[in-house]
Amino acid sequence: MLQEAVKTSKPVFQARRPRQKQRSIAGSMLAALIHVLLIIGAIIMAGPFIWMAVTSLKEDSQAFQDPLSLLPNPIVWQNYPASLQAMPFGQAYWNSFYIAIVVVACELITTAMAGYAFARIRFPGRNIVFVLFLATMMIPFQLTIIPRFLIMQRLGWLDNHLALIVPAALFDAFGVFLMRQFILGIPKELEEAAIIDGASRWQIFWHVILPLLKPPMAALGIFTFLGQWNSFFVPLIMLSSPDLYTVPLLLNQFREQYTSQWALMMAGSMIAVLPVLLVYVLGQRQIIQGIALTGLKS
Incomplete structure (x- = not known):
């Protein structure tokens, strides 16, 4: 069988x-x-x-020739020094860089503190306040530009970099959401052990929670840096002095003055985009990880 x-x-x-x-x-x-x-x-x-x-490496006559050639012949490297000499890109680079760095540093601290408060500290109306906080993400920032302009005017911050730094550094609903979601995944036993050792709330946050927030903070820092570097609309409204211009504003002025010189315009655009490209290449793992972190438990 x-x-x-x-x-x-x-x-x-x-x-x-x-x-x-x-x-x-x-x-x-x-x-x-x-x-x-x-x-x-x-x-x-x-x-x-x-x-x-x-x-950016072609002559102006080659930019729109018919048929269009893919490779430049000859290669005109001089377009890049000519673009740097045509406009004060050095000052604009410094303005964009230090604004982005200051905003990133301040925003990481404020969002981490707010995220910890929403995740661990129980206070009346916590969930309602958090939902209202997230609801601000659905409001286009163009709708708030007039009240923001009036506030900056009352404070005397128009045509000042503070009008770009302070609001961005103190308020970021997405950053708070990202930090809160990550903190909810941290075991509470770590905090309970610190409480038994006599640690205060601030000591728990600074010595226990904050070192564990490196992954979301790295992702948020990259997102914030890219957003601040590419920001055009808000600086256009708040700034009027060319010495205070950021890279996008200077590039727009460059386009207005050199409309017919496409090779110089493309060289200037490459100069403006290189830092963003470098940050993206070096931090692409953190960017992907940051997108994945938004799906953690609520």
């Missing part, structure tokens, strides 16, 4: 093997198709950047 059962079971196993091979082949073909589509999408997305980089 056992031998007959083994004989009858052989065709079943033999029939399963071709099906498994077919499934593996179909899975490999699907994965290859997905990769091809992703590569095509990446090339399409990188197309404008590639065109900008190539055009």
Whole structure:
């Protein structure tokens, strides 16, 4: 009986093997198709950047020649020094850099403190306040620019970098949400052990919680730096002196003065985008991790 059962079971196993091979082949073909589509999408997305980089090394006559040549001939490296000499990019670089650094440093502290308060400190109306806090993310910031302008005017901060630094450093609903979600995943036993050792609330936050917030703080710091470096609308409203211009404002002025010189414009655009590109390349792991952290338990 056992031998007959083994004989009858052989065709079943033999029939399963071709099906498994077919499934593996179909899975490999699907994965290859997905990769091809992703590569095509990446090339399409990188197309404008590639065109900008190539055009920055061309002569003006080559920018729109027909048929359009992909590679510059000859390569005009002089476009970059000419762009730096045409506009005070050095001052604009410094303005954008120090504004972004100050905002990042202050925002990381304020969002970490607020996130810890919403995650661990029980106070009346905590959940309601948190929901209202998050609701501000649904309001376009263009709607708040007039009240913000009036407040800055009353404070005497118009045409001053404080109008860009203080509001951004003290309020970031997304940052508070990110910190709160991460802190909720930290075991409470760590804080209870610190309380037994006699630690105060501030000591718990500074010595226990804050060192564990490095992943979300790194991601938020990169997001904030990129946002501040690329900010155009708010500096356009608040600043009027060319010496205080950030890189996007100076690049806009560069476009107005050198409309017909496309090679210089593309070189100036490359100079403006290089820091952002460098930050993204070096911090892409933190950026992806920051996006994933927003899905932690609530």
